[in-house]
Amino acid sequence: MTSAMEIYQLLPKTNCKKCDESTCMAFAVALLSRTKQCTECPPLMEEEKYIDSRQKLETILKPLEGAEETGLIIHEELCSGCGNCVVACPVNVANDPYGSGKGFGPTNGKVIFRVENGKVKAANIEECRRFGKDRILCRACIDPCPTEAIEFV
Amino acid sequence: MTEPITWTCTGCALLCEDIQVFIKDNRVEKVEHACLKGKARVYRCKHTAISTVDQDEVDVNTAISQAAKILEKAKNPLLYGWSNSTSEAQVAGIELAQTLGACIDSTSSFCQGITINEIMNGSVPSCTLEDVREKADVVIYWGADPMSSHPRHLSKYSYFPRGELRQRGYEEDRTAICIDITESRTAKICKGMFFSIPPGGDAEFMRALMDGLAGRVPKLSYDFDVKRILELAAVLKKAEFGVIFVGLGLVYSIKEEFDLISEFMSTLNKFSNFFLIPMAGHFNMRGFNHNLHEKTGFIHRVAFTKNGPVPGVEYSVVEQLKHGADAVMVVGSDPLASLPLSITRRLKDIPLILVDPCSNLTSRVADVTIPCGASGIEVGGTAVRLDGRKMDISPLIRGNGLSDEMVVRRIMEEVS
Numbered sequence: 001m002t003s004a005m006e007i008y009q010l011l012p013k014t015n016c017k018k019c020d021e022s023t024c025m026a027f028a029v030a031l032l033s034r035t036k037q038c039t040e041c042p043p044l045m046e047e048e049k050y051i052d053s054r055q056k057l058e059t060i061l062k063p064l065e066g067a068e069e070t071g072l073i074i075h076e077e078l079c080s081g082c083g084n085c086v087v088a089c090p091v092n093v094a095n096d097p098y099g100s101g102k103g104f105g106p107t108n109g110k111v112i113f114r115v116e117n118g119k120v121k122a123a124n125i126e127e128c129r130r131f132g133k134d135r136i137l138c139r140a141c142i143d144p145c146p147t148e149a150i151e152f153v
Numbered sequence: 154m155t156e157p158i159t160w161t162c163t164g165c166a167l168l169c170e171d172i173q174v175f176i177k178d179n180r181v182e183k184v185e186h187a188c189l190k191g192k193a194r195v196y197r198c199k200h201t202a203i204s205t206v207d208q209d210e211v212d213v214n215t216a217i218s219q220a221a222k223i224l225e226k227a228k229n230p231l232l233y234g235w236s237n238s239t240s241e242a243q244v245a246g247i248e249l250a251q252t253l254g255a256c257i258d259s260t261s262s263f264c265q266g267i268t269i270n271e272i273m274n275g276s277v278p279s280c281t282l283e284d285v286r287e288k289a290d291v292v293i294y295w296g297a298d299p300m301s302s303h304p305r306h307l308s309k310y311s312y313f314p315r316g317e318l319r320q321r322g323y324e325e326d327r328t329a330i331c332i333d334i335t336e337s338r339t340a341k342i343c344k345g346m347f348f349s350i351p352p353g354g355d356a357e358f359m360r361a362l363m364d365g366l367a368g369r370v371p372k373l374s375y376d377f378d379v380k381r382i383l384e385l386a387a388v389l390k391k392a393e394f395g396v397i398f399v400g401l402g403l404v405y406s407i408k409e410e411f412d413l414i415s416e417f418m419s420t421l422n423k424f425s426n427f428f429l430i431p432m433a434g435h436f437n438m439r440g441f442n443h444n445l446h447e448k449t450g451f452i453h454r455v456a457f458t459k460n461g462p463v464p465g466v467e468y469s470v471v472e473q474l475k476h477g478a479d480a481v482m483v484v485g486s487d488p489l490a491s492l493p494l495s496i497t498r499r500l501k502d503i504p505l506i507l508v509d510p511c512s513n514l515t516s517r518v519a520d521v522t523i524p525c526g527a528s529g530i531e532v533g534g535t536a537v538r539l540d541g542r543k544m545d546i547s548p549l550i551r552g553n554g555l556s557d558e559m560v561v562r563r564i565m566e567e568v569s
Contacts (some may be wrong), residue, residue, distance in 0.1 A: 081188035082304035084342075088323065089312040097512045101284060103314030104171045105186025116185050118192030144313065146338035
């Protein structure tokens with residue numbers, strides 16, 4: 001997955017502060033967390049010598065557009081619908097202990113993950129442990145995925 | 154939105170009974186909780202089969218009559234397939250074989266039949282998948298990759314779910330071990346408990362593990378860290394309820410000395426409490442073994458002779474296709490796609506009848522093809538899960554054609 005350093009390498013690296021960030025590295029982090037857009041860097045958009053960098057940056061930032069508020073991205077083309085994430089997710093287990101918690105398909109609408117037409121789908125994203133002020137770096141859905149179809153950015 | 158129907162999936166031998174299917178106007182709109190294999194099963198085949206004789210389209214009655222003529226004329230017919238049929242169709246098939254004096258065999262002949270035989274004759278202990286979910290604390294996938302072959306295996310039964318005695322599920326209460334020649338998807342989940350062995354090294358590894366269990370220093374001809382075997386032996390000894398899922402990798406590797414499995418299990422059970430479950434592939438492969446055993450006392454590779462049913466390797470599908478059978482009826486299988494050409498080459502020279510819902514590679518060379526309803530989708534009945542539990546299968550949608558059971562019974566009426 002794209003890292004802040006990878007994004008930084010494609011920025012002007014002049015620390016001109018025109019984007020209201022103190023450094024280009026800070027702008028790279030802001031791009032990765034989707035609080036800023038490429039268009040907010042005037043030199044990158046206006047100067048001709050950065051055309052190549054701009055195009056590369058747009059390509060590598062494209063997958064982030066589909067990310068949920070918590071940064072969750074599901075690569076449906078990789079998902080085999082095994083349901084490991086459905087059963088492993090602690091929120092699914094807490095909200096549906098006798099369905100998802102026991103290995104069955106979810107029995108109510110309060111769960112985050114469910115498998116539809118052979119692919120995992122996410123809902124109720126505000127329930128995720130990575131959401132909100134008290135978020136933690138939970139990896140319960142990423143680690144059990146054998147095809148690396150789930151990631152957070 | 155329409156109300157969903159709870160359905161038992163026939164995508165693989167796990168027979169997941171919690172699938173929700175939304176149907177509108179006799180068409181599947183959406184399927185929930187099923188994996189990709191299950192979803193593919195629900196949406197059935199891309200090209201449905203048509204009834205043909207000598208590759209020309211005919212009505213189904215003509216095709217059935219022609220099939221009956223071929224089987225009646227043959228001196229040594231073979232009835233093969235059956236793993237994708239309901240138990241009812243399998244029983245009809247066994248009766249047809251009896252009527253014809255034919256050989257009957259299923260895909261279990263070159264799959265898990267040998268393991269199922271050991272379990273059915275009581276040589277090795279087995280348990281149900283519910284026992285695994287509620288009680289198992291150590292699970293071993295040996296030569297098996299359920300994450301690819303049975304995608305919901307780990308999430309529904311063997312590793313991730315919280316069970317009665319395993320409330321903390323995979324996080325603390327369960328240990329998953331993978332022994333395989335390649336780092337499969339399942340091995341990735343087992344992480345530190347993946348034991349990579351060379352191809353054909355299973356028997357030696359099993360003996361080394363038995364040495365480890367008995368407190369001797371294991372010896373191996375190939376390069377493997379002996380300390381890891383001793384660590385594995387210690388984990389197995391501590392297990393309260395262990396299960397070994399036997400995959401085809403292990404079966405093919407040790408089939409010449411299969412007694413080793415029962416020897417290993419009895420050694421293991423001196424120290425611990427382990428059970429064995431075969432990783433059957435097709436949804437009712439084990440059902441055929443149970444049904445044939447009930448009728449004849451043997452699980453596969455049976456010839457019905459004047460002196461009654463006789464088992465033997467020479468009656469297996471592989472041997473019969475190579476030399477022996479002078480007509481073949483295939484039900485719900487695609488031997489040209491699943492078996493090597495060296496075995497199936499003769500199929501173009503002998504009369505071949507195919508009963509299948511889909512058009513496939515075998516239907517392109519078959520002398521007679523008879524379409525039938527897809528089991529579990531258009532046709533209901535019963536099936537046996539990979540652990541031996543009998544399950545009811547209800548049909549999802551209305552089909553236009555005959556079920557495979559009805560096709561077999563119609564052929565039987567014409568030959569007798």
